[in-house]
Amino acid sequence: MWIENKKIQWINIRDRAVQFGDGCFTTAAVINGNVRQITAHLTRLKQACNRLIIKFSDWQKLETEMKLTAAYHNKAVLKVIISRGIGAYGYSPSKCNETTCILSLLPFPSYTNLRDQGVKLVLSPVKLARNPLLAGIKHLNRLEQVMISSYIDLHDDADEALVLDTQGKVIECCTANIFWRTGNDIFTTCLANAGVDGTMRRFLLNEMEHLGKICKIVSVEIESLISADEIIICNALMPILPVIKLEDRIYDSRELFNLLVDICKKA
Incomplete structure (x- = not known):
């Protein structure tokens, strides 16, 4: 220091x-x-x-x-x-x-089990405040994430939480950004009003563009993820993990995960 x-x-x-x-x-x-x-x-x-x-x-x-x-x-x-x-x-x-x-x-956390078994997401009751001035950056005020993490700790069958903002829009997970696939379309969330623009998120968006894969940045509600074919989460340490469950919905496809896991090797 x-x-x-x-x-x-x-x-x-x-x-x-x-x-x-x-x-x-x-x-x-x-x-x-x-x-x-x-x-x-x-x-x-x-x-x-x-x-x-x-x-x-x-x-x-x-x-x-x-x-x-x-x-x-x-x-x-x-x-x-x-x-x-x-x-x-x-x-x-x-x-x-x-x-x-x-x-x-x-110490470096182990993600081996989550990579093999998939991540179980629970919907967080704690919502992120909308503030364009602070959105995207990783500032030191993390009380929202502390409260979200406390909620995850109460659920033995949850590994992470899906987090919405105060207007009900999907933003991210407690410690990770989120991508999902519906058919051939790939999406990630708009972070203009809340959330953290992670380094791995930036990297994946850039690499997908180089591969000619269009990832749409959208502002949606949870129904878009419930109806998706596949969800993955990412951060600098994971670097990406497949989601197997969101609330009661089960996801068994790994098409997007298999594409992005190879891309992550370049990071």
Whole structure:
């Protein structure tokens, strides 16, 4: 963890990450000492800082620190947090002069069983607030996801949750983006008002375009997924998983999954 050019061991309790969740983060896979999709993760952090008006500029140093942190680790999760730093009392960021950057390594989760058996989705009663200013970026305010995850924990037969926004539109899962196939048509959700635009989602959209596969970005209600032939979810760590069940609907096709799992190998 470091503030500007000074490494530190502890974060100050006055840091705005602690006080207000004032910052952004990304979570990357470390494989064989390398940070997968490091450019995509840095790009998203830059976009988030621009949106939040956080004056972080030492991107080359951050990239170097990410690579050094990941080196010599066979398989791990690298989490990078950028906070606005320490300011005066109150909400105003005007007294913040130095950003805080936190890098941490975490154990890599296993998705083998879910990849083989498929993911069971439950519909979350917690809905995402619509806010175009914050939509798409991975800011530090994750209370909605905490509440969604708490709901998942109450269901032994659920691995993830399908999340709607406050107008009933399908947005994402608690920790993953979502794609689905109906016939030959492929879809993903519009994230203009809520949700996180994940690095794997971006990668898959770009790769499908190169393959001549049209993925329609749509704003739909849950019925569109219930009637779909296949659903998959994705994030930087999974990287993709097939969905076997949404509420009472069973999905047994893996046509889209088989297409995208090969694409993910390029990430």
